[in-house]
Amino acid sequence: MGKRPRGGAVAVLADRVFAHARPSDASDLAALMGTEGGLVLTGANPVRAARRCREEQAFDGPILFDVAAAEGKVATRERPFDESGDQLVELTLEERVQGQIDAGADAALTPTRYLRAGDFGAVEAAIEGAVGLGRDDVILSLPMDVGWLATGLIDKTIGVLAQASIPKAVMLGGRRNPPQRVMDGAFGLRRLVAEVPDVALFRTDLAGLDALAQGCLAASIGTSGALRHVVPPGEAVAYGSANGDDRSPSVLVPDLLSYVRGGVLADRFGDRPAPPCRCVRCGGRSVAGFLRQEDWKDARLHGVAVWTEWARNLLYPDSLEGRRRYWRRLCRDAIAAHARYNTSVRAREPVFVPPDSLWIWAGEDTPLPARRNSRVP
Structure with a gap:
């Protein structure tokens, strides 16, 4: 599956809404998306699914791979990235990024671990690592707890992310059920996407469309509830409903x-x-x-x-x-x-x-x- 030049990660993302999906849905989605959309594939065998989209569906939109590193580990200043993946031997960040490009991704998402609210050391280390690669085909994945959008943190959060001279994909995690936290999150997110250059909102719901209306670079909307947010390490994926007997979608x-x-x-x-x-x-x-x-x-x-x-x-x-x-x-x-x-x-x-x-x-x-x-x- 050949790599098609697109002018760097910013050009790959700009003014697109991606479907964030499991590989099993990829072919059906490719038929729905059109060339103005794109796919972010996460889960088992994404490369094979991407190849089918290219060869069988003639899909010409961009395809990215989300390795979902944040679902298993928390980022620290010393280790902001997951460099193991499914390998027995650890790989460098450069090798993990290049591996995605070699597999046919139009740009590479960094394997960033989960960023707990307020841990600026981990965020700064992730930025330094991604920028330090010196590549224009890399997107800094930022799986951030929704607490980063709270009134007491949002100003500094925006200040730190605005200094990162690389496209960024924010993916929010955690629970936002209390009304005040919903409001803080919604207004904080609006500020973030409007004030931080070259930022996308990934793994989200219809908030991705609101983000685009506020000037966001791009968005990816999850095809299921599990892909419309990041599940923090140690928390179980919530299936079903408040009524445990309701298994409807x-x-x-x-x-x-x-x-x-x-x-x-x-x-x-x-x-x-x-x-x-x-x-x-x-x-x-x-x-x-x-x-x-x-x-x-x-x-x-x-x-x-x-x-x-x-x-x-x-x-x-x-x-x-x-x-x-x-x-x-x-x-x-x-x-x-x-x-x-x-x-x-x-x-x-x-x-x-x-x-x-x-x-x-x-x-x-x-x-x-x-x-x-x-x-x-």
Whole structure:
């Protein structure tokens, strides 16, 4: 699989939304993405999957490999990178980077370990190591705990990352459930992608589209919940739902601009017809029709088919303000759609509730619901 010159890692990333996926989905995704998208493959046999995309699907978009070093080890100043991988003998950072390029990647992601909030020594060591390679085809992977975006850390975080003269891919990890932490994270992330040059947001959800609307270099959206954030070392991957019996997949509902579990959708609509999905994968399939284990792959591909259309529309305007207007309008329409869905199911109390992040993305002039203790400043 030959390497195609693209003018360095910045050119590989610029104005693209990648699907962050397992190799088993790669061929199907290549058919959906088009040349304006790209793939970030993580898991077993990514090289073989990438080769199939090139040779069988004639996929011409960029392909990257995420070695997911952060899932197993914490970075320190002395050892910011995982230089072992699946090898019995340790490899140098240069060898691990070159190995990705030799395997057909259009740029190499550094094998950075998990960066705990506040450990600036580890971040600085990672920057020094990546910049020290002196290559233009390397992206500094930054798997950072979401705590880096907190009010007390964000200014210094931005200052340190802004000094790194190399493209960077931030991947957030940890739990963001408390409302105040969600808000701190959303506003901190907006500042980071707007103020740090050549930064991308990887392993994320629809926050990647918001980041692009704020001037981010690129984004990668995970095809499943496990690939939409980094799982900190020592923490188990969360599968299923609050209801342990619900094994249905998470479904991107186009009208709501939100992921909702299939079983939850089916329960809320009951015997009333749910809206059909008109994406290129579904062809009118009910959004509440993803219920079984065998529907998981369909749900993943459906999600990519939906957000790739949004990404194309978002990136179409030449100006950043044009992109922001499109994104705000899309988010505001989604908030209104939540109310319509509640009416359609005749809910006495709202069962479709816009997530706080959606209110923030819709614009700072849009107030959060009064039921929330946190407010948009």
